[in-house]
Amino acid sequence: MNKRDVVNIVAARADVNYKTAMLIVNSFLEVLMEEILKGKRVDLLGFGAFELRDRAPRRYIDPRTGEEACTTRRRMPFFFACMQFRRRAVDKWAAKSLD
Numbered sequence: 001m002n003k004r005d006v007v008n009i010v011a012a013r014a015d016v017n018y019k020t021a022m023l024i025v026n027s028f029l030e031v032l033m034e035e036i037l038k039g040k041r042v043d044l045l046g047f048g049a050f051e052l053r054d055r056a057p058r059r060y061i062d063p064r065t066g067e068e069a070c071t072t073r074r075r076m077p078f079f080f081a082c083m084q085f086r087r088r089a090v091d092k093w094a095a096k097s098l099d
Helices: 003-014 018-037 083-098
Strands: 042-044 048-055 059-061 068-070 074-081
Touching (some): 074 083
Antiparallel strands (some): 042 048
């Protein structure tokens, strides 16, 4: 599924045209990104939470040269599903594995 698919589903469920649905989806994503980039945690009840997490620098070996190098410290976006979402995913997976 991609963004276009999401917009089409939103348009159908909200009974609005494609352009309006695209505006809704884009606005939602923009607000989500703005708040996360401010360092705030965004909780969506029944879905999950988004936040920025610090990743420590780490050492690695460059496969081309064989030299040791180090990454920089960075902040990365992180998502974790709420318990309700995880349970539904597990139940769906368990039902498929029984078939």
